[in-house]
Amino acid sequence: MDVTAVRWASATAADGVVERGFELAGVPGVAWLPERAAAPVPLVLLGHGGSGHKRAPRQLRLGRWFAGTAGIAAAAIDGPYHGDRGGGRPGVAAYQGRIAAAGIERVVDRMVGDWQATRAALTALDAVDADRVGYLGLSMGTRFGLPFVAAAGDLLRCAVLGKFGLRHPDELPAGMDMAPRLAGDAGRVRVPVLFHVQWDDELFGRAGQFELFDRLGSPDKQLIAFPGGHATAGEAAIAAWCDFLVRHLTAERSAAEVRS
Amino acid sequence: MDVTAVRWASATAADGVVERGFELAGVPGVAWLPERAAAPVPLVLLGHGGSGHKRAPRQLRLGRWFAGTAGIAAAAIDGPYHGDRGGGRPGVAAYQGRIAAAGIERVVDRMVGDWQATRAALTALDAVDADRVGYLGLSMGTRFGLPFVAAAGDLLRCAVLGKFGLRHPDELPAGMDMAPRLAGDAGRVRVPVLFHVQWDDELFGRAGQFELFDRLGSPDKQLIAFPGGHATAGEAAIAAWCDFLVRHLTAERSAAEVRS
Numbered sequence: 001m002d003v004t005a006v007r008w009a010s011a012t013a014a015d016g017v018v019e020r021g022f023e024l025a026g027v028p029g030v031a032w033l034p035e036r037a038a039a040p041v042p043l044v045l046l047g048h049g050g051s052g053h054k055r056a057p058r059q060l061r062l063g064r065w066f067a068g069t070a071g072i073a074a075a076a077i078d079g080p081y082h083g084d085r086g087g088g089r090p091g092v093a094a095y096q097g098r099i100a101a102a103g104i105e106r107v108v109d110r111m112v113g114d115w116q117a118t119r120a121a122l123t124a125l126d127a128v129d130a131d132r133v134g135y136l137g138l139s140m141g142t143r144f145g146l147p148f149v150a151a152a153g154d155l156l157r158c159a160v161l162g163k164f165g166l167r168h169p170d171e172l173p174a175g176m177d178m179a180p181r182l183a184g185d186a187g188r189v190r191v192p193v194l195f196h197v198q199w200d201d202e203l204f205g206r207a208g209q210f211e212l213f214d215r216l217g218s219p220d221k222q223l224i225a226f227p228g229g230h231a232t233a234g235e236a237a238i239a240a241w242c243d244f245l246v247r248h249l250t251a252e253r254s255a256a257e258v259r260s
Numbered sequence: 261m262d263v264t265a266v267r268w269a270s271a272t273a274a275d276g277v278v279e280r281g282f283e284l285a286g287v288p289g290v291a292w293l294p295e296r297a298a299a300p301v302p303l304v305l306l307g308h309g310g311s312g313h314k315r316a317p318r319q320l321r322l323g324r325w326f327a328g329t330a331g332i333a334a335a336a337i338d339g340p341y342h343g344d345r346g347g348g349r350p351g352v353a354a355y356q357g358r359i360a361a362a363g364i365e366r367v368v369d370r371m372v373g374d375w376q377a378t379r380a381a382l383t384a385l386d387a388v389d390a391d392r393v394g395y396l397g398l399s400m401g402t403r404f405g406l407p408f409v410a411a412a413g414d415l416l417r418c419a420v421l422g423k424f425g426l427r428h429p430d431e432l433p434a435g436m437d438m439a440p441r442l443a444g445d446a447g448r449v450r451v452p453v454l455f456h457v458q459w460d461d462e463l464f465g466r467a468g469q470f471e472l473f474d475r476l477g478s479p480d481k482q483l484i485a486f487p488g489g490h491a492t493a494g495e496a497a498i499a500a501w502c503d504f505l506v507r508h509l510t511a512e513r514s515a516a517e518v519r520s
Contacts, residue, residue, distance in 0.1 A: 192496075199473075199483070213459075222496055223459070225483040236452075236482055243503055 006121045017068040024121055027114045028084040029077040030054050032063035033127055037071060040129035042157075042249035043122055045115060046076040047137025047145040049163075050092055053083030058233070062136070062242075070246050075122050077114060079140060080107050100175030108181065111144040112151050119155065132157055132249045136241055138196055139163040139204075139230070143178055149193075150185035158248035159189070160241045162196030163230060165208025166215070179208075186215035193218045194244040197225040198232055266381045277328040284381055287374045288344040289337040290314050292323035293387055297331060300389035302417075302509035303382055305375060306336040307397025307405040309423075310352055313343030318493070322396070322502075330506050335382050337374055339400060340367050360435030368407050368441065375408040379415065392417055392509045396501055398456055399423040399464075399490070403438055409453075410445035418508035419449070420501045422456030423490060425468025426475070439468075446475035453478045454504040457485040458492055 009021035018033045034041055044066050046059050053059075054076040063074040080102075081087040081095040090098075099107050115135075123130035134157050137145035142164040149159045168177040195213045197206065213223050226237050269281035278293045294301055304326050306319050313319075314336040323334040340362075341347040341355045350358075359367050375395075383390035393416050397405035402424040409419045428437040455473045457466065473483050486497050 220494075220496065221487060222500075223483075223485040225485075227481060234480075236480065239507070240482075247499070 015064070015068050017064050024117055027077050027118065028054065029075055029118060030063070031073065031075040031122060032067035033073045034067050034071050037127060040127060041071055041073050042132035042134070043073045043075065043128050044245055044249070045119060045133065045135045046074055047135065047141030048076060048079060048082070049138060050095065050140040051082070051089055053089060054078045065242065070242070072246070072249060073122065073128050075118060077118050079144060080111055096173055096176055100173040104176055104178060105181065108144060108147050108178070112148045115145070115148040116151070119152070134158045134245045134249050136160040136245060146182055146189070147185045149191070150188040153190070156191055158192040158245065160194045160196065160244060162209070163198060163201065163204060164212065165204040166211040167205055167208030169203050171203065182212060183215050186212055187217045189217050191218060192220040192248055194241065195221060195223045196237060196241070197223060198230055199225045199227050201230045203230040275324070275328050277324050284377055287337050287377065288314065289335055289378055290323070291333065291335040291382060292327035293333045294327050294331050297387060300387060301331055301333050302392035302394070303333045303335065303388050304505055304509070305379060305393065305395045306334055307395065307401030308336060308339060308342070309398060310355065310400040311349055313349060314338045325502070330502070332506070332509060333382065333388050335378060337378050339404060340371055356433055356436055360433040364436055364438060365441065368404060368438070371404040372408045372411050376411070379412070394418045394505045394509050396420040396505060406442055406449070407445045409451070410448040416451055418452045418505065420454045420456065420504060422469070423458060423461065423464060424472065425464040426471040427465060427468030429463050431463065442472060443475050446472055447477045449477050451478060452480040452508055454501065455481060455483045456497060456501070457483060458490055459485045459487045461490045463490040
């Protein structure tokens with residue numbers, strides 16, 4: 001990967017966070033960096049959900065929080081047929097139809113490549129510590145993120161995944177079925193994983209999500225579940241994601257880490 | 261409850277923690293208090309598991325960590341037929357037989373009373389803030405703790421429960437069956453709950469634990485699961501309990517709490 005291929009947009013800075021768009025071989029992204037840092041900082045890669053995009057409110061909030069409060073860089077890219085990749089904010093049927101038409105395996109492989117290129121480009125920055133990179137992506141962010149996490153091996157430190165399972169919902173086109181691929185990829189994941197389940201998920205049922213959690217090869221994995229349907233993401237859940245990433249990416253121990 | 265009935269043993273201090281045994285109407289306990297605090301501190305009540313006791317290694321570690329690192333007081337009491345209540349470190353069959361013989365409902369009611377008295381006595385101390393009290397107890401600590409949490413209402417702020425379910429294990433005497441009582445008590449719990457499940461629990465199966473989680477009346481509840489059998493409690497799990505309690509009991513927000 002030729003990291004000189006990154007084209008950076010001009011930066012804006014507010015509240016201690018430098019925010020900067022980029023384009024990387026046709027993949028549009030945005031990065032959030034601490035305005036001041038004494039040493040290279042960790043990095044969190046943020047995969048958005050279906051119908052979202054790199055600057056969706058959740059991504060903006062997380063990116064700015066990581067850079068501004070946690071002292072951790074963050075980056076998001078548009079998913080296939082989303083955002084500036086010809087999709088805008090597509091309806092579910094629209095992007096799923098395009099993915100199914102292109103072939104889910106091919107779309108997954110391209111997105112894995114996009115994430116690999118993004119990781120390489122961001123960790124090439126002097127400000128970023130290539131040894132401390134994590135991934136956060138639920139739902140569609142797990143659909144495309146779990147294969148990336150599996151492929152990345154020890155280039156990543158940890159991942160927050162979930163809201164996805166090994167049983168294909170009836171509502172999705174058959175061409176979107178990821179179960180066989182994900183079952184294999186899950187077994188190759190070895191880094192610590194926080195797996196998020198919405199207890200009343202109407203799209204991906206509990207049983208299939210539990211099967212995916214069971215398949216994860218990580219010796220250190222945990223499942224966390226909250227009441228509510230697929231789209232719910234409460235404050236406690238977001239705090240759990242952030243706690244988990246901060247704990248694994250910073251040398252500073254969590255306030256609540258108990259020493260024997 | 262006449263709190264003057266508390267008989268305090270002499271205190272020892274180490275690493276910023278004052279540790280002091282007490283006896284309260286026949287109930288032996290131990291309290292851990294920050295050696296120095298500018299204002300009244302929150303309190304965590306620690307219920308031990310089966311065959312444990314108030315000074316079991318887990319209790320000591322948690323009590324000392326809360327008081328020494330988190331600036332939160334903690335207290336533990338011996339459970340029925342455990343520790344200094346005529347049990348020592350009883351085998352499972354031994355204490356279960358005594359509980360079943362005494363009648364599980366009666367034993368539960370007595371233990372609820374013991375916890376209520378302990379809460380009253382500890383919060384009567386000038387050093388403790390009666391408005392910020394939490395409970396932590398898994399397995400047998402949930403068997404007796406959940407009815408206490410239900411009865412305490414808003415005298416408690418939050419609770420960590422789990423490793424227990426609504427399906428009575430075949431291995432336990434029929435006289436130990438708590439399911440009908442717990443199902444009702446769970447519905448009365450309204451405070452935030454972190455419910456811990458061991459994914460491969462060989463004693464309390466997942467289905468019965470999920471049923472108990474479903475019954476909890478708390479609008480703010482979360483389930484957290486870790487691989488391993490009933491007795492497992494890894495560092496990530498212990499950190500999750502502590503994070504949850506610190507978050508709910510201290511005004512200071514968690515490092516990872518995201519602001520919109």
